[in-house]
Amino acid sequence: MSTPAVSHAEPPRLATVQLACRRAGRLLFQALDLQVPAGQVVWVRGRNGSGKTSLLRLAAGLVAPEAGQVLWGGVPVREGARAGARPAFVGHAHALQQDFTVTQALQFLLRLQGGPSDTATVHGALHRMGLQGHRETPVRSLSQGQRRRAALARLAVPEPAPLWLLDEPYDALDADGIERLNALLCDQLLRGGSVLLTSHQAVDLGPMRVGEIDLDGYH
Numbered sequence: 451m452s453t454p455a456v457s458h459a460e461p462p463r464l465a466t467v468q469l470a471c472r473r474a475g476r477l478l479f480q481a482l483d484l485q486v487p488a489g490q491v492v493w494v495r496g497r498n499g500s501g502k503t504s505l506l507r508l509a510a511g512l513v514a515p516e517a518g519q520v521l522w523g524g525v526p527v528r529e530g531a532r533a534g535a536r537p538a539f540v541g542h543a544h545a546l547q548q549d550f551t552v553t554q555a556l557q558f559l560l561r562l563q564g565g566p567s568d569t570a571t572v573h574g575a576l577h578r579m580g581l582q583g584h585r586e587t588p589v590r591s592l593s594q595g596q597r598r599r600a601a602l603a604r605l606a607v608p609e610p611a612p613l614w615l616l617d618e619p620y621d622a623l624d625a626d627g628i629e630r631l632n633a634l635l636c637d638q639l640l641r642g643g644s645v646l647l648t649s650h651q652a653v654d655l656g657p658m659r660v661g662e663i664d665l666d667g668y669h
């Protein structure tokens with residue numbers, strides 16, 4: 451097992467405290483205490499409808515919890531957002547503009563993210579995801595797996611966000627795409643970054659330890 455050099459004195463990048471989520475009148479999970487420290491990936495598992503996507507949206511500060519709290523680096527999400535500490539959130543429905551080319555769509559997302567979005571950065575990220583032959587392809591003409599790669603390319607930049615929230619990132623990826631995503635995840639861990647991700651398949655990062663939480667245990 452490889453353990454990145456991180457300070458354990460710092461608060462976890464992401465924590466939930468007694469978190470509860472209700473959707474359409476149904477309590478999906480409750481009393482969820484979760485921590486994602488620097489240099490760790492945590493895999494959220496659970497049956498269909500258990501609330502994995504809902505948990506990621508709560509963790510991203512996109513919706514309010516039924517009860518409990520979400521903390522980014524030890525501070526409540528609203529405070530963290532004001533201080534500019536937004537995580538990178540790659541939702542299941544990717545946020546790529548259909549009418550843009552792949553280069554334009556990624557550039558747009560990187561600008562929103564607030565990091566570098568110059569052409570060299572964009573082309574480098576697309577190359578990392580194996581999309582160098584699709585720079586000028588309109589997003590609407592991509593296959594599902596290619597769209598997934600393009601959505602994930604926003605993480606393949608020199609200084610990505612320290613916290614990634616990824617909803618079903620393996621969805622539609624072939625073996626090569628899975629390998630490229632796993633390489634991104636390993637790089638993130640080695641630089642002391644943190645990841646919370648959902649997946650219906652086991653997450654295997656070789657010697658890197660992957661934490662796990664099963665939402666089915668929090669009804």
Ligand SMILES: Nc1ncnc2c1ncn2[C@@H]1O[C@H](COP(=O)(O)OP(=O)(O)OP(=O)(O)O)[C@@H](O)[C@H]1O
Nearest residue numbers: 473474478496497498499500501502503504505648
């Ligand atoms: N916008 C919404 N309005 C009402 N109910 C919703 C909404 N979004 C999700 N739900 C409900 O919340 C429950 C959990 O959905 P969620 O997408 O979080 O589950 P999941 O664990 O990610 O599922 P899957 O494994 O199928 O992707 C489901 O019963 C779903 O119908």
